[in-house]
Amino acid sequence: MEYGICNLSVIPMRAEASDKSEQVSQVLFGETFEITEWKDNWVKIITSIDDYPGWIGRLQFNMLGHLAYKRIKQTPPPITHRAVTQAWKINNNSILYLPMGSSLSFIEGTTCRIGDEKFEIIGEIGETENMAVTATSFLNTPYLWGGRTHFGIDCSGFTQAVFRSQGFNLLRDARMQEGQGYALNSLHDSKLGDLAFFENADGAIVHVGIMLNNEKIIHASGKVKIDAIDEKGIFSDELKRYTHKLTTVKRMF
Structure with missing residues (x-):
């Protein structure tokens, strides 16, 4: 089995392996998934948080090793306060704008790693709000x-x-x-x-x-x-x- 993790803000998840196919869901920053099939520029996945199947672009994620995938899945990420708004990608000095619900994998303080990419989380990681x-x-x-x-x-x-x-x-x-x-x-x-x-x-x-x-x-x-x-x-x-x-x-x- 192969695994992946979303390293972009949000990516579309489609019913079929085509840009013209309907969007059935989305994968958010830091969310992981199992890879079940490769087809041209597309990858069929099953998301970890809700076991939902669909297709994503093969250039819109990072591969993830089995041990790393298992560790993330067994250790729920911290709840992201809605004040968490950005992730500064230190490698190339770019900014990702994070949707609420993003998963902060391997977070240490305010630093988050996805594969070889290192991000600094901008905003407040706080307690659950009402x-x-x-x-x-x-x-x-x-x-x-x-x-x-x-x-x-x-x-x-x-x-x-x-x-x-x-x-x-x-x-x-x-x-x-x-x-x-x-x-x-x-x-x-x-x-x-x-x-x-x-x-x-x-x-x-x-x-x-x-x-x-x-x-x-x-x-x-x-x-x-x-x-x-x-x-x-x-x-x-x-x-x-x-x-x-x-x-x-x-x-x-």
Whole structure:
């Protein structure tokens, strides 16, 4: 088995080995993965944090040895405070702008190493902030299929990013996340941090959001926004109608 680690700010992960293929997710700075296939200028990978498969460009990462990969996977990286904004690449004096959720592999103080590259982390590496503060920092982030950053995010990427800031790993897609945690008896029992899941006409899970309390939800739909929610689902004040049908509310931890 071969392994890799992302040494760029954020790279697209595609369904097929083509620039024209849809983006299904993104790999952030410092995240690791297993390599399962090589094809021309593409590499098929399975991410370490959520076992998600996809294709990335073969020039957009560094190779990683088995022992280094195992050490990173067994030792969770420090939670990155959202004030961590940049990584100064000492080798060539360049700057990478880091998205929230980046993994600071092999960090010693404020220095981070990825292979032969050495980075100085610019910003504060602090304690976990309140979930509501992290979640609302994404307000007005545009919806982007497969996105995981403040520059574009999808519904499950949003929940995953916020929960990761709290030290809890969610799986990648809404239908996968619905299999985690335990169901609440009623929406009225929900509190900050519970996840609400929504289904389409066929009964498939197609959307997820974070409960702020038992009447308000923050979610990515067009953009990250706060809407009212009741037993029927999400009511959009902008559209003056229900937009998502509620199926279950779950507590993750």
